[in-house]
Amino acid sequence: MASGSLFLSAFDFGSPQDWQAKSRPLRKAVVLGKLVSIFLFSGRWILAWFLLLVCLAIQFGGVYGFRIETDISKAVFDSIQYKDFPGFVRYALEFLLVGSLAYSLSYLGVYVQNVFEMLWRNTVTVALTGNWLSGKRFYFIERSELVENVDQRLAEDVRNVVNGVFGIFTGCLRVTFTIILYTSLLITKSTPVTYHVFGHDITTRADLLLGAYLSSIIGTGIIFRIGRKLIRLNMRQQHYEADLRFSLVSIRRHAEQVALMVMERVEHLRIASAFSALVNNYFVQQRMGLIISFASQIISHVQRLLPLALAVPRYMSGRMTYGDIIQTQSVFVTLSSSLTWFMQMYPMYAETSASFDRLFVLVDAIQTPEKAEISLLRDSQDDIVARDLVLRVPEQAEPVLEVQEWTVRAGEKWVITGPSGSGKSTLLRAMAGLCSEGEGQLSLPRERRIMFLPQRPYLPHGTLLDLMLPDQPHSPENRVLCATLLRRFLLPGLVDQLDVGGDWSQRLSPGEQQRFALARAFVSSPDVLVLDEATSGLDQETAAAIYRILLDHPALTLISVVHARDLMMLHSKRLHIAGGVGRVMDNQEPPSGALLSLHRTS
Structure with missing residues (x-):
């Protein structure tokens, strides 16, 4: 940035308000x-x-x-x-x-x-x-x-x-x-x-x-x-x-x-x-x-x-x-x-x-000024904190989601659950600065590297090495790191294709793309990893294996949106969304009457 x-x-025209005036x-x-x-x-x-x-x-x-x-x-x-x-x-x-x-x-x-x-x-x-x-x-x-x-x-x-x-x-x-x-x-x-x-x-x-x-x-x-x-x-x-x-x-x-x-x-x-x-x-x-x-x-x-x-x-x-x-x-x-x-x-x-x-x-x-009613802060603390958060979208008069108090401490593993369309992805977009309409405050740690992985990864044209090292040198050490990460995330067949270019979004299956995106994320050693159904293209056994790999990093703060119950249970904490309200709940048992759908959109 x-x-x-x-x-x-170079194209500074002053404040958006003065410009529109x-x-x-x-x-x-x-x-x-x-x-x-x-x-x-x-x-x-x-x-x-x-x-x-x-x-x-x-x-x-x-x-x-x-x-x-x-x-x-x-x-x-x-x-x-x-x-x-x-x-x-x-x-x-x-x-x-x-x-x-x-x-x-x-x-x-x-x-x-x-x-x-x-x-x-x-x-x-x-x-x-x-x-x-x-x-x-x-x-x-x-x-x-x-x-x-x-x-x-x-x-x-x-x-x-x-x-x-x-x-x-x-x-x-x-x-x-x-x-x-x-x-x-x-x-x-x-x-x-x-x-x-x-x-x-x-x-x-x-x-x-x-x-x-x-x-x-x-x-x-x-x-x-x-x-x-x-x-x-x-x-x-x-x-x-x-x-x-x-x-x-x-x-x-x-x-x-x-x-x-x-x-x-x-x-x-x-x-x-x-x-x-x-x-x-x-x-x-x-x-x-x-x-x-x-x-x-x-x-x-x-x-x-x-x-x-x-x-x-x-x-x-x-x-x-x-x-x-x-x-x-x-x-x-x-x-x-x-x-x-x-x-x-x-x-x-x-x-x-x-x-x-x-x-x-x-x-x-x-x-054109964007409505920025949510206060998104990057401060020196290590926690992610939401206070009196109300999220809205332009198409709806009523709020999509309300979260009164939510704190994610360093190293915690959180899962966000709720029916499809309840506002789970909207909450993640607000954390990424992509949804600013509403009220309240979101605080993110300034000194920690936060990475967001969507359901569909972005894979532009280029070699696999270019995709894994977009802003880093292609040194021998980095090549070894990329090969190691590909094997760790169950993609050993791609190790010998690091220098092969092309449109990998067409060559790889949805599940392979999601595993590749996870491997790419760990090149930069993230402190906070936010996954929005980032394993939806995998079978349940492979997805569970991927999550066990993520849980092997105790210092990693993990926030996931998943629908499969087995994957939910792998997390230690839960934010459940129902009726437009997000509440912190015990993750040992699913909420009463909750529909644990395998539907892949939220």
């Missing part, structure tokens, strides 16, 4: 500012600013290089008009040299920009993931269903936002520089020309400049008018893509259950329905994109023909050379393209805006 706290400081537009502006500043002012700020300045220098250098290229292009065509062959050769070589340099700078700029974006994305992803994992926020977000498809937001949306924001930022600077540079050049090309309009002579030199600006403004207005729906369509498309991917991953993760329950047809219909929604939105999105592309092409053709129409009268009157016409058209098109940059970048803007909205929802959910 130390690393999570480190990353949390801000308006939504202000919160979005703050999040955008954090996304930008987290890399530029991080521990790698020197590299970040160096890459940024290099990228901008290349962008500006490339624009100025193309500006010089237009002058050389004019000279090339003028030499053709005046049949100046030596001049043509000279200017053609200059054109080739300057053009090659300008295009080389453009490609180098793309490379530097990609490097900058990847480093920025890495910084944001690591920091935001740490923020999401800190304080068990990921668990509360999933439990309360505040955000869907968090994986897509942390992977694809971060990438889209980083690439889009940097592309829009550098594009704005490049376009501004281009507009200033090419506007001044077009002004110099706008020699006076007289037009005969309805019997009047109108002399002007601003027609070229006005033509470029007006055509661009009108074109941009048309595209924005047509494409306003594109942002919503893009956001909806991302949502449908994520739903489809989630459905496919769910089938892969639960392949055995789907096969045993013969649910293939149901899953196929569910996937077909998800894909149908995706396809319908996709076609609407593509039709809108087609309309925008068609309008953009019409506007682009007009902007290529317009400078010729305005320059020809000057050429006919001898105020322009052939090279001037070619240069004027190139400058006009470049300036118009820069002025219509927002029109051209509208799809990227739409995608970036949609991705940022999705990312903001995640950040906002991370900052």
Whole structure:
């Protein structure tokens, strides 16, 4: 959790209450500012600013290089008009040299920009993931269903936002520089020309400049008018893509259950329905994109023909050379393209805006305050103490469980019993900090290592050694320890597979996974072990053997949730839950009328 706290400081927005007091537009502006500043002012700020300045220098250098290229292009065509062959050769070589340099700078700029974006994305992803994992926020977000498809937001949306924001930022600077540079050049090309309009002579030199600006403004207005729906369509498309991917991953993760329950047809219909929604939105999105592309092409053709129409009268009157016409058209098109940059970048803007909205929802959910009415303390004592504890869940108005006084002293072996659904697992979640709604106080020993083992262990991809030593070196001593623990917890067949990788959650049976989780827990020598039906996948004889292994550690504090009577009797103390109330009882005999069910959920 130390690393999570480190990353949390990078995305620190103040207290959750102060955050929620801000308006939504202000919160979005703050999040955008954090996304930008987290890399530029991080521990790698020197590299970040160096890459940024290099990228901008290349962008500006490339624009100025193309500006010089237009002058050389004019000279090339003028030499053709005046049949100046030596001049043509000279200017053609200059054109080739300057053009090659300008295009080389453009490609180098793309490379530097990609490097900058990847480093920025890495910084944001690591920091935001740490923020999401800190304080068990990921668990509360999933439990309360505040955000869907968090994986897509942390992977694809971060990438889209980083690439889009940097592309829009550098594009704005490049376009501004281009507009200033090419506007001044077009002004110099706008020699006076007289037009005969309805019997009047109108002399002007601003027609070229006005033509470029007006055509661009009108074109941009048309595209924005047509494409306003594109942002919503893009956001909806991302949502449908994520739903489809989630459905496919769910089938892969639960392949055995789907096969045993013969649910293939149901899953196929569910996937077909998800894909149908995706396809319908996709076609609407593509039709809108087609309309925008068609309008953009019409506007682009007009902007290529317009400078010729305005320059020809000057050429006919001898105020322009052939090279001037070619240069004027190139400058006009470049300036118009820069002025219509927002029109051209509208799809990227739409995608970036949609991705940022999705990312903001995640950040906002991370900052949403969790009701913390239970006082969970880590003090210096060795005991676990619950006082006047009342546990609630959001779905129910009445309390799930009340425990007036419960003390677990070091080395004691406790079993928690009660009917399924009585609140046993809820009590363990409260001890783990995963259930904070209610009243009362829970005190846990600060200096003692507490480990919680759920009914279904978490086994990510990796080798068995990686799973057993997630934060410890793979030293020879640790390998021997892992092998010893595997044998102790009745998994001798895994000793020779310590270096074998893969998805062990699919390779091992539920019982093997539970024994492996116990072996893994003892790598770190826990002082307190809390088991929530952590042997439910074992037969009664094997489960009893596992518990005898645990009881061989007299200093180990053990708290178990079990249903089998034989396993209950192995513990020295009992907390029995009935009617929403937990009471300490003698563990020699089961409570009167208690149902000792073998049902495995609580």
